[in-house]
Amino acid sequence: MNTIIELSYILAAALFILGLKYMSSPASARKGNLMAAVAMFIAIVVTLLDRQIISYTWIIVGIILGSIIGATSARMVKMTAMPQMVGIFNGFGGGASALVAIAEFFKLSQNSNLPMDSSITIILGVIIGGVTFTGSFIAFGKLEGFISGSPVTFPLQNVVSALILIVMLVLSVYIIGWEANWLFFYIIIGLSLLYGVLFVIPIGGADMPVVISLLNSFSGLAACAAGFVVKNDILIIAGSLVGAAGLILTQIMCKAMNRSLANVLFSAFGTGDMAAGGTTAAGDKSVHSIDNEEAAMVMGYAQSAIIVPGYGMAAAQAQHAVRELTELLQGRGVDVKFAIHPVAGRMPGHMNVLLAEANVPYNLLYDMDDINPEFAHTDVVLVIGANDVINPAARNDTTSPIYGMPILDVDKARNVIIVKRSLNPGFAGIDNELFYNPKTLMYFGSAKEKIQELVSEVKKL
Amino acid sequence: MPEGLLMSITVFVLAMFVGFEVITKVPPTLHTPLMSGANAISGIAIIGALLVTGRGNQYIDLIVGVVAVVFATINVVGGFLVTDRMLHMFKKKTTEK
Numbered sequence: 001m002n003t004i005i006e007l008s009y010i011l012a013a014a015l016f017i018l019g020l021k022y023m024s025s026p027a028s029a030r031k032g033n034l035m036a037a038v039a040m041f042i043a044i045v046v047t048l049l050d051r052q053i054i055s056y057t058w059i060i061v062g063i064i065l066g067s068i069i070g071a072t073s074a075r076m077v078k079m080t081a082m083p084q085m086v087g088i089f090n091g092f093g094g095g096a097s098a099l100v101a102i103a104e105f106f107k108l109s110q111n112s113n114l115p116m117d118s119s120i121t122i123i124l125g126v127i128i129g130g131v132t133f134t135g136s137f138i139a140f141g142k143l144e145g146f147i148s149g150s151p152v153t154f155p156l157q158n159v160v161s162a163l164i165l166i167v168m169l170v171l172s173v174y175i176i177g178w179e180a181n182w183l184f185f186y187i188i189i190g191l192s193l194l195y196g197v198l199f200v201i202p203i204g205g206a207d208m209p210v211v212i213s214l215l216n217s218f219s220g221l222a223a224c225a226a227g228f229v230v231k232n233d234i235l236i237i238a239g240s241l242v243g244a245a246g247l248i249l250t251q252i253m254c255k256a257m258n259r260s261l262a263n264v265l266f267s268a269f270g271t272g273d274m275a276a277g278g279t280t281a282a283g284d285k286s287v288h289s290i291d292n293e294e295a296a297m298v299m300g301y302a303q304s305a306i307i308v309p310g311y312g313m314a315a316a317q318a319q320h321a322v323r324e325l326t327e328l329l330q331g332r333g334v335d336v337k338f339a340i341h342p343v344a345g346r347m348p349g350h351m352n353v354l355l356a357e358a359n360v361p362y363n364l365l366y367d368m369d370d371i372n373p374e375f376a377h378t379d380v381v382l383v384i385g386a387n388d389v390i391n392p393a394a395r396n397d398t399t400s401p402i403y404g405m406p407i408l409d410v411d412k413a414r415n416v417i418i419v420k421r422s423l424n425p426g427f428a429g430i431d432n433e434l435f436y437n438p439k440t441l442m443y444f445g446s447a448k449e450k451i452q453e454l455v456s457e458v459k460k461l
Numbered sequence: 462m463p464e465g466l467l468m469s470i471t472v473f474v475l476a477m478f479v480g481f482e483v484i485t486k487v488p489p490t491l492h493t494p495l496m497s498g499a500n501a502i503s504g505i506a507i508i509g510a511l512l513v514t515g516r517g518n519q520y521i522d523l524i525v526g527v528v529a530v531v532f533a534t535i536n537v538v539g540g541f542l543v544t545d546r547m548l549h550m551f552k553k554k555t556t557e558k
Contacts, residue, residue: 016502017479023495024487030548033498037541040505047508053515062514062527066534073535074542079550085543086497093503093536099529100509106521117466216496219503219536226509228469236469237476238505244480245499249492342489349492356550367489 008046009234015039016238020245026362043234079357080314083347084143087136087212090219094132097222101125102189104229109180118229119176123188125225127168130192131199132218138200139211143346151204158266161198164191203265206311206388208346209253210264217246249348256342256368258394258405287423287435289442292450296457298415298441299325302379304335306371308408309351310344312385312420316447319358322384325455326360332458338364339371339381339408341389368408375412383410383418385447391432416440419450494547501540507533 016039022032048059070089077085101122108114108122141147168191171184203211220242227235254261290298299305307326313319326336338360344351352365366374375381383390390410393400410416411434420442423435434440443450487495510533514526 013476017483020480020483020495020499020502023491023498024483026488026491026548026551029491029494029551030545033494033501033541033544033548036498036502037545040502040507040537040541043505043508044511047511048515050512050515052512055515058523058527059511059514059530062510062530063534066531067538069531070535070537070539071542074539074546077543079547082493082497082543082547085539086493086500089497089500089536089540089543090503092532093500093506093540096504096510096529096533096536097506099525099532100506100513103513103522103525103529106525107519115463117463213496216500216503219500223503223506223509224473226506228466228473230509230512231465231469232508232512233469233472235505235508236473238502240473240476241480241483242499242503244477245484245495248481248484249496252489252492340489347493348496349489349494352490353493353547353550356547359550362490362551365490 005046005050008042009232012039012043012046012234013237015042016241020241043238079354080317080319081144082353083208083212083345083350084140086347087139087143087215090212090215091133091136091140093219094129094136094215094222096129097219097226098126098129098133098189098192100226101129101229105180105185109182109185114175114180116176119180121225121228123172123175125222125229126185126189127172127192127195128218128225129222130189131196132215132222134193134196135200135211135218136196136215138197139208139215142200143208147201152201157198157202161195164195164198167191168195199265206343206346207257207264209343209348209350210250210257210261212347213246213249213253214261215246217243217250220244220246253343253348256406258402287442288438288440289444290417292453292457295417295441295443295450295454296461298380298417299329299334299382299454300332300458300461302329302334302415304337304378304380305329306337306339306375306378306381306410306413308339308341308381308383308386308390308410309355310341310384310386310389311346311350312387312447314345314350314354314385316385318384318448318451319354319360321448321451321455323355323358323360325451325458326364328455328458332461336364337366337371337374339368339375339410340365341368341386341408344386344389368406372409375409378413380415380417381410381413383416383420384451385419387420387432390434392434393432410434411437414439417443419443419445419447421446490551494544494551497540497547498544501537501544504533504536504540507537 019032019036022028220239224239394402394405394407510529
């Protein structure tokens with residue numbers, strides 16, 4: 001029986017790897033997800049057959065309850081709310097791993113002599129899992145709007161965080177090296193939960209792609225730690241796959257912002273006080289604003305157009321209107337493409353999911369590196385709710401806080417229409433010289449209304 | 462160092478490398494589904510939760526274990542379903558266009 005269980009775990013591990021591999025192409029991705037789900041199912045079923053398990057009642061209750069909550073939220077969630085959904089699922093995964101480690105601590109520490117390898121992995125599991133748990137809930141709150149999306153800071157924040165880490169370290173060393181003190185263990189649980197809050201709360205909304213990716217990685221590593229704790233390789237394998245995936249995404253996101261991970265996590269970017277360098281007095285500069293009719297003329301009579309979506313499109317839920325506009329323009333013979341910046345939105349690939357929901361064919365979507373050479377010979381660029389990712393200061397102004405960040409070369413196109421509520425600076429808190437460029441047309445209003453109005457005007461042409 | 466632990470560390474290191482190799486190839490279009498799919502996989506902690514709950518020898522195991530089972534199941538079921546929903550949207554276009 002044990003051999004069968006072990007073999008099934010290996011089968012599940014192989015399916016997890018294959019599933020992730022299949023995820024690398026849109027055509028096979030759905031199958032990949034299904035394979036991973038099957039792998040999970042196999043792992044769960046063989047575990048239930050394990051002789052170590054003697055009571056099933058509460059397991060069944062737990063599974064039914066979890067399935068109902070999970071399935072309902074997965075069905076109800078709107079595509080625009082996907083970042084917070086992924087965030088909160090992450091938190092539950094991390095929480096589960098921490099709880100497994102906690103239960104194991106209570107079991108092992110009863111005969112007072114906790115082997116060193118168990119105590120190390122238990123503490124790692126509790127800390128990583130605990131941080132993931134509360135960190136994800138804070139990320140969820142920020143994305144959902146319960147908590148301010150801008151960085152929340154207080155005096156000596158970094159000092160307090162460092163102190164917490166030191167206390168956790170000291171207590172851990174005591175538990176590992178001397179005795180399994182329950183009080184100290186409770187304090188470690190509490191501090192890791194607190195640290196999760198402090199870790200995410202100073203990070204601003206537009207940096208969420210990095211945070212969500214990192215928490216994703218943590219939830220994997222927490223599962224890994226739980227695997228070491230219960231001495232089960234399938235947890236270690238699946239956990240490290242997720243850990244690796246999250247780390248890669250984190251790296252891609254940081255690179256796309258030209259900032260180090262440490263800078264994203266600890267600098268409370270976007271509070272505004274660091275903007276001084278890049279800001280030039282805007283008072284003497286004028287902007288050219290246009291109405292619906294003019295915008296429709298520019299778009300409708302262009303030969304080529306590139307649409308640049310940003311978080312503003314997601315926030316206004318304008319993706320369906322954008323699809324309608326795209327089809328209308330295509331019907332008039334305009335060559336329409338989409339330029340997607342890697343950190344547009346609140347999580348990696350956010351724009352792609354929204355446009356897919358609105359039925360925009362994914363072959364119209366281009367990554368930054370592929371589309372940048374095309375701006376120079378494009379008639380018009382329509383920017384919807386994006387700002388920092390098109391700010392030429394990242395290229396020209398060495399004093400700007402975003403200098404060096406790869407941007408979409410929108411300013412090279414013949415005309416630029418920017419849909420925006422006001423001239424307020426974007427997340428990084430810096431002015432955008434592109435707004436004052438003579439070829440830029442500001443189209444003021446909420447993304448959804450403006451695009452809908454644009455659609456009806458283009459129809460009249 | 463206990464032999465079992467050494468084995469586990471070997472598995473951990475190798476699996477990390479496999480993860481890096483397999484995932485670097487995912488195109489940006491699929492980053493969100495990849496993330497939410499991977500996220501569902503991290504619900505593998507459910508195995509640990511089942512073992513803890515099922516050994517049923519302690520009150521504390523039962524309480525902590527059941528909560529862990531609920532959490533992990535939310536992660537697994539919700540994660541896979543939501544990923545499937547997203548990928549379904551991507552698939553639609555290939556057949557229509």
